[in-house]
Amino acid sequence: MSGAAEAPLRGALRELRARLGVPEAFPDAVLAAAERAVAAPRLPGADATDIPFFTVDPPASVDLDQAAHLSRRAGGGYRVRYAIADVAAYVTPHGPLDAEAHRRVTTLYFPDEKVPLHPAAISEGAASLLPGRTRPALLWTVDLDADGRTESADVRRALVRSRAKLDYDGVQRAVDTGTAEEPLALLAEVGRLRERLEAERGGISLDVPEQEIVRSPDGGAYELAYRAPLPADGWNAQLSLLTGMAAARIMLDSGTGVLRTLPTAPDGAVGRLRRTARALRVDWPRHLPYATLVRSLDPRRPHHAAFLQECTTLLRGAGYTVFSGGRVPGPVTHAAVAAPYAHCTAPLRRLVDRYAGELCLAACADTAPPEWVLAALPELPGEMAEGARRANTVERACVDLVEAALLQDRVGEVFDAVVVDVHERRPAIGTVQLTAPAVVARVESTADPLPLGEHLRVRLTRADPTEATVLFAPA
Template structure:
């Protein structure tokens, strides 16, 4: 599946130390500020109007599974048996029902592109009156949605799929731990209707994971990190990803894949693309695997290696973080009329479109409209077609800004975590060493082991990735390193060989 970027959050006890740094980062990175009065007025007016129409699916027992405390709920699901197979109903929030094409709010959404995530909270794509209220698929609330119906056979392969507008009402808002606990306690023959959905989520999720491996796809289980106060300092606590998170993600991936097929049928679309991993990155990550004690037999695809790792293991978690470099160069491909050549997303090993997170990602609103039209056999709205040429640029800029913001936040948190620890020793693996031309190398052709070199070291515990300097840095080897320099204001951490 598509890899997540590394994110860190703060416990309340740690917020006061990092909050001023994060405020400065937001200013430096040009992170979006408040919405204009005009955009907010449009949002508030739209939120007050009751959105009706479409199918009435309020009797379907949908449920949501999201991180604890989430309010911007994009997705609600229901799964039922269908003979030897399954029917997946996947309700996606419908912000298009609240946004006037070409209005002030629409213009500001294009300037933002995505929700920005930081350790102390998020800066939402839509005003909260929409993203966390009127359009959010909150428990017990009737909401407009774009509801996918996807029929699968007994092996989890797609038989048919389509999407229609409907009214839905979620029965329960679960977090991942809640869902995992209910699945475990339900056994194989659950009595309650919601537990039946969750047990079928496990079945379908496992089948779709097997389908992913058969295609040659690759999943990354990135652990969430939290900085907590500890005896006058700070430490990093890491949460392993639960199986239910992967099963939940598989439903989203399934939907994105069938969306790409519908777009081809409509001859209008916006695909998410990713080129194959650069062989130099594969070689470098393979060396990191060796240094972290992870078995990677010659000739075995990296997707198979990643699927066998446990993010609860610190060495595996560090390797998974480093493996994100295999998924560089993602972009968007739009078309209208002439069909493009087959354009798979390398991590998914299939064509794929973003359509399941429209409250947090602008492009999904347009993708959903294309798929609604394809299902109904109607024309794609003009406002969607007119935006296609600009969407890749809008989303590319938004992705770069949000990634830079998240990266700066992680750097700041790591500096706070390691301040006052000059000289402290850790175990790590050197994953990059600068070459003569100043670029990173994953091979043997590095500077001679005399004089000072600069490279990158990954620690298994805590999961820190930082600069290292020293003579003869041994690429791909497990080494003892010490904290040599920390500058919290500059968000800089540097290690040296111990």
Template sequence: MASKVIRVVAADGDFAGVRTEFGLPGDYPGAALAEAVRAAADGPAPGPREDATDLPLVTIDPPGAKDLDQAMLIERRSGGGFRVHYAIADLGAFVVSGGALDAEVRKRGQTVYLPDGNVPLHPAELSEGAASLLPGEIRPAALWTIDCDAEGNQESAHVRRATVRSTVRFDYETVQAAVDAGNPHPSLAALPDLGRARRALAVRRGAVELQLPEQEVVADGDGWALVLRPRSEVDAWNAEISLLTGMAAAEMMLTAGIGILRTLPDPDDGAVQWLRRSAKSLGIDWPRDEAAAELLARLDPTRPESMALFMDATRLLRGAGYTTFDGSPPEISTHAGIAAPYAHVTAPLRRLVDRFGAEICLAVSAGTEVPEWVRESLVSLPDLMSASDALAAKVDRACLDQVEAWVLADQIGAEFDAVVLRTENGNSADVFVPAPPVLARCTGEGMSEGETMRVRLVEADTAARKVSFQRAEQEEKTE
């Protein structure tokens, strides 16, 4: 896999069929939209807020994003260590519990992203306007302050309602270029050191990161492009700040005896033994005293055998869900992929559960009672979020499948290089074609995981959104 952006322009088309198939909502009901418009015009609900507009916060998001959930400032502490100021959009200041807008966003669960336009959780008046942490605008926020030592270990954390003003909106490429040039923005100058320290801690904890190829569909002229965009260091460091905050939130909830956690059971011994057998068959050395997280972290993601093992390692990350508790300790409190307790609190514009998690942490941090409407919602939130997670994943895959079919529709019979990611029954496999970046099924005998081979395109059905290949050498043998 090339370590650069790979772009292939597809034919013109839209994703109306995907929207119809999955029953995605369109406009907001009149009453819900009216509430959002009124809340945006009236401003945040009254109440005590710390004035933190002097903090030079910045945002890092994809180019063109307007639903900005997080703004950060990372400072070095005297004597060593770091202080993270992390402002999160405060939806609790705009959405009234029990109102029409609250009812609608509970139905939606989260923002669903499609190449030709998102299906947002909240109306644009809030998600891209009054609640978004846009640069130069004074906004309400849940402001976290987290102190870490020089190795990145959390030492303290608290959160309170505040008023903030982001100073600059960055994208990942701009920040990465500045870091590479040795000239990062002052608010992000400490991000590389803290990000690396947190990532090292994650590996030592046993956190599992799968560096699988990430496909993306982007607009390109009158059509669409398939893009393979490697994850940058800044992307990884930024994610570590969000994870740090989610882990601090989970710790707060567990201490208080109330909360909603994102959980994942530990993999059973069978899954780990399966991975060890896969590593051996792929020729990957895995010492017995090395943890799976350490192995996966040191692999070169551009190597075919690494890609195949990452695919097999998805077996370690099955069974994710949401666990609520109020009074009694939760049956499961950790997320095996993170190797620690974790809660969603950093993306309330785009994910329903984060608003409730934020309210719990704000109350705990202030020493006040968790609002009753939050307690009452804990029963229904796991099912609402699990359903919306499943829907969002299906829509994302359908859009990728559609563009893959568009890209390849006029290339039936053409041959491509491919990497075998996972085999089934000896004559079927999941393969990754780097150019154009396509994940699809392939038939043929004798395919081995981690193998690089030539494949021939035998199907690119734009109506069914289906692409399939056949091993080229196998087809030649049968002719």
């Protein structure tokens, strides 16, 4: 994308932020509160800086929420220590930082900038688990048996120090070449055991390549790329899932908590997915559970990739369930996790995690939850729902804008694509995925139904950055 092509994109991104009411610059009072908090944090008395933690994140990330250390237990099994950034060490309840976090709810990511939940002095500095820095943290200790099953879980405040900032490619390379030191090698070992247990309980992790907005190699323009998750992504995600499941169990046992829940897909949605499987010639025997089928698919095969894209429809409808006094309203399970689950491992980027962490700390210390936590619980589900809606809108709109900017000078050209979705009631309207550039966009046929899961030559008929619109037609 040329500099000239980027100009309308930058303008469109500014308009998008304005239309969505995205807060950008922090108010002076919030920045001043952040400076005071960084100068005088509430530090814990416990010291765990002797544990050689490491972080695994994208290379450019500096808002590091989690650090891990894994070891073998005497007599068999594993010990997972998982340090989570202690945002409450800096954010005073009902103060300017707290109020602003409730206004923002989540960190938002745009191609040209990040709109953080907390000021950078906290999220990218004093609270971030950067290597070589002593930081306050919520230190989880989860003991597993030899099969990776949880035997006990506990969380306490402590000072920690990360020794290394790793990325997914580097972790994968170290494990594959046998050069990983034991704590990192155990990430793969424990990750695989937890994936096996996930399959056993019927959990689902969709291995769908995602569109990413990236800078060109010279750093001068935006491009789109598909990123297929590495095994290392999955191993690292299993630690977060492990901790979230432990947190959910602790809160359920204590009688007060906030869970991340997802209802089981209704029969109609599963029936539609079975019809899609038949259309795509994906063999789905009646006796085979949906989760088992998903794990057997290869996203590199067009028919399977299209079906995996359709599978995401069964994962919609997630929300938050708040409970107290031991009374839990409705189901407590997250259908994709196939267990009770809580968001608690990303407090630098997501509001609810700070509250789940405080509830778990109180339960493990056998003390009453803080009043400021209990007072905020009733409003959290609504706040998080609005924050998630805005984050999803931002993510899709940014990709749409970059797609249109990339293609605006190529209207009339023909591309190779795969039909990954077809409108159930209007089969001449659907979605195609291009290989190069990495574009996923609407396609409309004037006559014949679109061939779901098949290769299709398509002609670009419209690409308008000002309206974030890209449209194809069969060639």
